[in-house]
Amino acid sequence: MKKLSSIIAGGLAIGLTISAQAGTLEDVKKRGTLSCGVSTGLAGFSQKDEKGVWSGLDVDVCRSVAAAVLGDASKVQYKPLTAKERFTALQSGEIDILSRNTTWTHTRDTSLGLNFAGVIYYDGTGFMVSKKLGVKSATELDGANACIQAGTSTELAIADYFRENKMNYKAVTFDTSDQTRTGFESGRCDFLVSDQSQLYALRIGLKDPSAAVVLPEVISKEPLGPVVRQNDDVWFNIVKWVVNASIEGEFQNVTSANAKDLRKNGNPGQKRLLGSEGDLGEKLGLSADWAYQAITQVGNYSESFERNVGQDSPLKISRGLNAQWNKGGILYSPAMR
Amino acid sequence: MFYQKTIEQIKTDTRPSSAGAKAFYNNPKYRGWIYQSLLLIFLIAFFYSIISNTLSNMAAQGIKSGFGFMTTSAGFDVLMSLIPFETTDSYTKVFIIGILNTILVSIIGVICSTMLGFIFGIAYFSRNWLIKKISIIYVETFRNIPVILQVLFWYTAVLTTLPSTRDSLSIGEAFFLNIRGLYIPRLIDEPKSFVVYIAIVIAIVAIFFLRRWARKRQDLTGEQFPLIWSSLGILLGLPLLALFIAGVPFHFEYPELKGFNFQGGINVIPELMALAIAMSIYTGAFIAEAVRAGIQSVPHGQTEAARSIGLKERKIMSLIIVPQAMRVITPMLNSEYQSLVKNTTIATAIGYPELFTVFAGSALNQVGQAIEMMFMSLAIYFALNMMISFIMNQFNKRVAITTR
Numbered sequence: 001m002k003k004l005s006s007i008i009a010g011g012l013a014i015g016l017t018i019s020a021q022a023g024t025l026e027d028v029k030k031r032g033t034l035s036c037g038v039s040t041g042l043a044g045f046s047q048k049d050e051k052g053v054w055s056g057l058d059v060d061v062c063r064s065v066a067a068a069v070l071g072d073a074s075k076v077q078y079k080p081l082t083a084k085e086r087f088t089a090l091q092s093g094e095i096d097i098l099s100r101n102t103t104w105t106h107t108r109d110t111s112l113g114l115n116f117a118g119v120i121y122y123d124g125t126g127f128m129v130s131k132k133l134g135v136k137s138a139t140e141l142d143g144a145n146a147c148i149q150a151g152t153s154t155e156l157a158i159a160d161y162f163r164e165n166k167m168n169y170k171a172v173t174f175d176t177s178d179q180t181r182t183g184f185e186s187g188r189c190d191f192l193v194s195d196q197s198q199l200y201a202l203r204i205g206l207k208d209p210s211a212a213v214v215l216p217e218v219i220s221k222e223p224l225g226p227v228v229r230q231n232d233d234v235w236f237n238i239v240k241w242v243v244n245a246s247i248e249g250e251f252q253n254v255t256s257a258n259a260k261d262l263r264k265n266g267n268p269g270q271k272r273l274l275g276s277e278g279d280l281g282e283k284l285g286l287s288a289d290w291a292y293q294a295i296t297q298v299g300n301y302s303e304s305f306e307r308n309v310g311q312d313s314p315l316k317i318s319r320g321l322n323a324q325w326n327k328g329g330i331l332y333s334p335a336m337r
Numbered sequence: 338m339f340y341q342k343t344i345e346q347i348k349t350d351t352r353p354s355s356a357g358a359k360a361f362y363n364n365p366k367y368r369g370w371i372y373q374s375l376l377l378i379f380l381i382a383f384f385y386s387i388i389s390n391t392l393s394n395m396a397a398q399g400i401k402s403g404f405g406f407m408t409t410s411a412g413f414d415v416l417m418s419l420i421p422f423e424t425t426d427s428y429t430k431v432f433i434i435g436i437l438n439t440i441l442v443s444i445i446g447v448i449c450s451t452m453l454g455f456i457f458g459i460a461y462f463s464r465n466w467l468i469k470k471i472s473i474i475y476v477e478t479f480r481n482i483p484v485i486l487q488v489l490f491w492y493t494a495v496l497t498t499l500p501s502t503r504d505s506l507s508i509g510e511a512f513f514l515n516i517r518g519l520y521i522p523r524l525i526d527e528p529k530s531f532v533v534y535i536a537i538v539i540a541i542v543a544i545f546f547l548r549r550w551a552r553k554r555q556d557l558t559g560e561q562f563p564l565i566w567s568s569l570g571i572l573l574g575l576p577l578l579a580l581f582i583a584g585v586p587f588h589f590e591y592p593e594l595k596g597f598n599f600q601g602g603i604n605v606i607p608e609l610m611a612l613a614i615a616m617s618i619y620t621g622a623f624i625a626e627a628v629r630a631g632i633q634s635v636p637h638g639q640t641e642a643a644r645s646i647g648l649k650e651r652k653i654m655s656l657i658i659v660p661q662a663m664r665v666i667t668p669m670l671n672s673e674y675q676s677l678v679k680n681t682t683i684a685t686a687i688g689y690p691e692l693f694t695v696f697a698g699s700a701l702n703q704v705g706q707a708i709e710m711m712f713m714s715l716a717i718y719f720a721l722n723m724m725i726s727f728i729m730n731q732f733n734k735r736v737a738i739t740t741r
Contacts, residue, residue, distance in 0.1 A: 084702050091400065091707075112705040113400035133597075144597040145517065150688070151702030155413040159424035170598070171414035173688050173699060186497040187516045188607070190597045230399040 024096050024228070024235035025069065025285060033075045036062035037095035040080040040176050043201035044309035044317070045101050054078050058099040060304040061120060061226050061243065063297065065097060068242045068290040073297035082175050084151040087112050090227060097239055098227040101195065103153040108227075117239040119225040120301075121309075122321040122330060124218035125157040126196035128203060131211050133190065138217040142167040145189035147180040149173070157220035158193050181205055184212075191215075195222050200315045238284050245291040248273055248333040249300030251324055256299040259292055273336050280336065301331065391708065406704045407432070413699060416690050417606050431700050435692035436717055442612050442691060443678045443721070449617035450677065451670070454624025459654065461629050472625065479622040485683050487619055492611035492687045499607075502594060511591055519605040520592035529586035536579035543575070544568045608689035612681065620677045627669035631662030663736040671729035675722045692717055 028034050038046035038058055046056040059078070067073040079095050090098045091113055102108075103123075104116040129135045138161070148155055150173040162169050172189045174180045181202045184192040192202065199214050206212055226243065228236050249255070252270050254262055263274040271277040274295070275288035284290065298304060309317045323329025361367050395402050407429045414424050419437045422430060460472040479487070497516055500506060505515040513520040551562035580586075592602030635658050643653040682693035697714040701707060 084698050087702070087705055088707055091398065107703075108705070111401040113395070113398040142596065143600070150694070150699045155699065156703065159413050163424060169414065170416060172416055173690075173694075175685060175688070175698075179688075182493070182497075187501045188497060231397065 024232050025238065028069055028096055032070065033077045034062060034066040034069065034097065035077045035079060035095045036065075037079050037081045037086055037089050037098040037100055038062070039100045040082055040178070042101060042177055042198060043204060044197065044313055044315045045201070046078075046080075046099070048078075048080075055308065057121060057304060057308045058101055058224075058226075060246075060298050060308065061099040061239075062097060064242050064246055064294040065239055067293040067297040068245075068286055069238065071287070071289075071293055073294075082151070083149055084175065087114065087227075090114060090229060093229070096228075096235070101198065101224045102227055103195075103222045104225055105153055113230045114227050115230050115236050117226045117228055117236060118243040119223040120243060121197060121224040123195040123197050123222040123224050125154050125161075125193060125220040125222060126199050126218050127191050127193050127215040128184070128199045128212050129191040129215060130184075131213050135191075135215070138215050138219070139165060139167070141169065141191060143169070144191055145170045145172055147172050147174065147183040147189040147192045149177050149180050149194065150175055152194075153220070153222065154194055157222075161219040177202060178205075195224070197224075197309065197315075197317060200309075200317055204314050234285055238286065241280075241284060242290070242294055244333040244336070245273060245294055246298070246301045246304065247324075247331050248336050249291070249295045250302040250331075251326075251333060254295055254300060255303060256296050259296045263292060269336065278337070395708070401706060402709065403706075404709060406706060406709075411700065411703070413703065415695055415699075416688065417609065418690075428696075428700055428704065432692075432696050432713065435690065435694070435696040438689070438695070439678070439681055439691040439693075439717075440721070442609060442616065442681050442684070442689070445613045446616035446620060446677045446681070447674050449613065450620035450624055450673070453617060453621030454673075455628055457621065457625040458628025458632070459659075461625070462632060476622045476625050479618050480626070482619075484615060484619045484680055485686060487615040488611055488683050488687060491614050492607065496607040496611050502598060505594075505599075511589070513592055513599060516607065517598065517604070518607045518610065520599045520602045521605070522589040522591050523601065523603050525588050525590050527586040527588065529583045532583040533576050533579045533586065536576045537572075540571045540575040543571055547571070606689070608684070608687050611687055612684050612689050612691075616677055616680060619680070620673055623673050623676075624670065627666050627673065628662070630669070631664075631666035632658055634665045635661045660736070664738060667729060667733045667736055671726060671733070674725050674729065678721050678725065679718060 036059075038054065038056075041047050042056070044056055046054060046058040048054050054076075059076075062076045062078070063073040066076045079089065081089050081095075081098075081100060083100075086098055086100050086102065087108070089095050097117075098114075101121070101123075102116075104119065108114060109116055127138050127141070129141075135141065146158060146169050148158065148171050155171065155173070158169065158171070170189075172183055174183055177194065177198060180192055180194065183189055184202075185206060192199065194202065196214065196218060203209050203212055203214065226239055228239050230236075249259075252267075252273060254266070254270055254273060259274060262270045263276045266274065266276075268277060272280060274292040275281050275290065279288070281288040281290040299307070305319065305322065306312045309315045310319070319327075319329055321329050322331060325332040362371070392402060408427050410425045411428050411431045412424055415422055415431065415434055417438060418434045419441065420430075420434065422434060457472045457475050460468050461476075463469050463472070496518075499514060499516045502515050502517060505513040505520075507513045511522050547567065548564060551564050555561055590601045592599040592604070594600075639657055639661065640653055643657045648656065681691055684691045685694040685698055688694065692714055697710055701710045704710065
């Protein structure tokens with residue numbers, strides 16, 4: 001009898017244990033590394049080179065956060081995730097931050113227990129077709145097969161577009177964006193549909209990039225940004241303001257090269273950002289040089305953009321919407337004060 | 338449980354009675370009940386605490402729960418569906434489509450793997466050196482390669498190297514094979530076509546009675562009746578007769594290249610072909626081994642006895658050896674079929690829209706309610722396998738040793 005009751009008590013104890021909602025900041029500091037969810041390989045956003053070093057616009061968010069929190073941009077542990085795996089990995093606490101060209105949508109923000117910490121790339125769904133089809137516009141794609149990555153907002157955007165235009169299509173879905181490219185190349189589908197930035201990245205991966213064209217239509221809004229777990233406002237604020245610091249850095253003309261100098265001799269705005277004036281870092285629970293570390297080690301938004309997807313990269317994407325608000329784009333950091 | 342009780346009761350009956358033995362808690366009947374109900378209470382409390390803990394944690398993390406999503410519209414397209422589907426249809430429909438596609442590929446796999454398994458399993462005993470070696474090579478090759486590699490092999494190395502839609506391989510402009518799969522003509526009913534369906538039903542019923550009559554006659558007189566040929570004759574002849582009497586009330590809808598794709602006809606997508614082929618060949622290799630083991634379990638004396646009463650070699654196999662071997666083969670077939678159903682989830686690697694890919698994959702990602710949707714998927718695979726188990730157990734009862 002005694003044995004049985006102790007078993008029951010034990011069982012209840014296991015069942016009733018409530019998983020503590022620990023602060024991600026403390027976890028990261030204790031661990032000494034930032035666990036960051038990235039894509040399985042997407043040129044310009046998150047890709048691994050031959051030496052196993054990750055780079056890309058999404059990767060730079062993780063590196064900036066690591067630099068701001070731990071003082072070292074290299075202290076990041078990357079977890080490559082497919083589109084289908086990404087949210088579960090974040091919800092379960094396997095990663096601290098999801099930076100994987102993820103579209104900020106209402107449903108994801110409200111029902112997954114997650115928070116979007118800003119936008120690092122304003123994107124839109126576009127089409128890539130083989131040149132020999134002679135298609136000039138997406139409206140000519142009635143009855144065609146589409147290669148799509150499963151579990152993305154693209155799946156929904158294209159369904160809306162074809163319904164709106166009273167056209168039919170067949171969705172051939174794959175797990176990774178590499179597979180969609182292979183499917184497109186082999187002719188399993190007539191066109192590949194994805195975020196425009198990805199189309200450019202996938203196109204340079206084709207055997208003959210000049211054989212494919214990206215159509216002019218952009219059929220949806222796809223603001224991409226990093227995601228964190230809900231109910232951890234300290235961590236949410238950190239990621240949000242690290243993203244803002246990178247954008248504000250460009251606006252204030254603070255670069256990785258001149259940050260050291262501006263920290264001493266800059267204007268008040270630059271000094272506040274770099275931590276030689278005010279207590280912005282302290283308010284985030286970080287050291288005063290949080291943004292200084294992020295900008296010197298990773299660079300401001302413009303440096304990161306040009307290096308990964310812009311003119312210094314094979315993708316050669318122009319700034320477009322992703323320019324500062326005073327230069328024809330819509331990038332705008334809230335006030336750093 | 339019941340056996341134990343009766344033994345206990347026998348013991349108490351023979352045990353000399355004392356004061357303690359009469360106490361109710363020493364009565365094995367009551368004691369059993371007490372332990373059983375304590376266990377039940379424990380299990381209920383255990384699961385209740387797990388479920389409520391999960392729910393409160395999900396609420397604390399701001400993750401939505403419940404089954405409300407089942408009625409909202411999915412908003413994405415599914416590659417292949419056995420029932421009509423629009424992107425505005427609900428997640429319930431996506432769920433059903435996933436189940437149907439899983440069942441479809443499982444049925445194809447079970448039928449083809451059984452055929453392959455029996456052919457190669459019996460071929461192992463062939464006196465022809467080449468046939469025997471082919472059987473061994475088949476089993477050893479396909480049993481030893483991971484099934485996911487086989488699926489990817491058929492998909493990427495074989496099916497995606499087929500020509501494009503414009504350069505399709507075709508047979509008589511009716512059958513087309515290209516990178517988008519196999520296109521075959523579709524049979525379209527006309528008002529009078531019910532006559533032919535009725536004829537098919539009548540033929541099946543007639544064969545059933547013919548079989549009973551033939552067996553009875555053989556039992557009484559020993560005369561054999563050419564059952565297979567006459568059955569085939571009825572099954573083909575009656576519907577054919579009806580077909581001409583009704584004036585061929587069918588026509589074909591041929592696939593035709595319009596725009597980007599073939600329109601009309603039936604399209605067997607390459608994802609389905611790759612998965613079905615790989616599943617059949619892989620599971621077939623295991624079934625071949627099961628068949629071999631079953632046949633080897635039949636003592637050689639049976640063959641010799643059959644020969645001595647003058648049966649032909651082919652009859653020995655079909656009348657003496659295989660029926661006895663089935664007793665060994667059936668339980669193994671059961672587990673092979675079950676692994677086949679579970680292995681269909683590998684479809685996610687090539688994008689065949691079965692339950693795991695379309696519901697626990699695409700839909701789960703759009704909705705985000707992993708616990709509910711995973712549980713629903715688990716329940717379906719569990720139910721499918723229980724069904725297979727049930728059917729195979731019934732079959733096993735029929736082939737099991739009956740003592741006379």
